Amino acid sequence: MDLTRIAGSRWAVEECFQQAKGQAGLDEYQVRDWRAWHAHITLSMAALAWIVVARNATTKGEPAATAGR
Template sequence: MAGRRRTAEATFQSGKGLAGLDQHQVRRWTSWHRWVTLAMLVHAFLATATAHERAHAPAAEDLIPLTCNEIQHLFTTLVTQPTHTAAHRLRWSNCRRRHQARSRTCHYQRQAVYQP
């Protein structure tokens, strides 16, 4: 049970950051219940979309897999606030993921050198 606490805390933190779970002022139980339900549905959507993408998308060598944060960002910029074209946003996402993959590789190489 002690090992599951960290997972639950990480999931709660992710829900606060991605879905706005902590951005409601509680005045009535009904409004709080609606807000928490909506936030949990959003977080479940992001987690499901991430798992589906990782299972069905071909693994690109120079890109990291899509994360919940990246899917949330793409959803926001493509659906709710379309200020640029979809092609522009997808190119930007690929560039960002490629940069993150390079950073992760360099970090792992640096850590391998410094380990005794």
């Protein structure tokens, strides 16, 4: 494995976690149980993915997706 490629991918992962902390509430949970932590992480990352997709769609001029569709 190429060490520079791995080091470069670490930056992208760290950036993703920083965005999730600020926009999707990733840092707003106190760990009490593994299953609850896993559910919180999964929902936070799914929320961040939705935010990114919606943001990209609106910058391209497409209408934002709504929950009723």
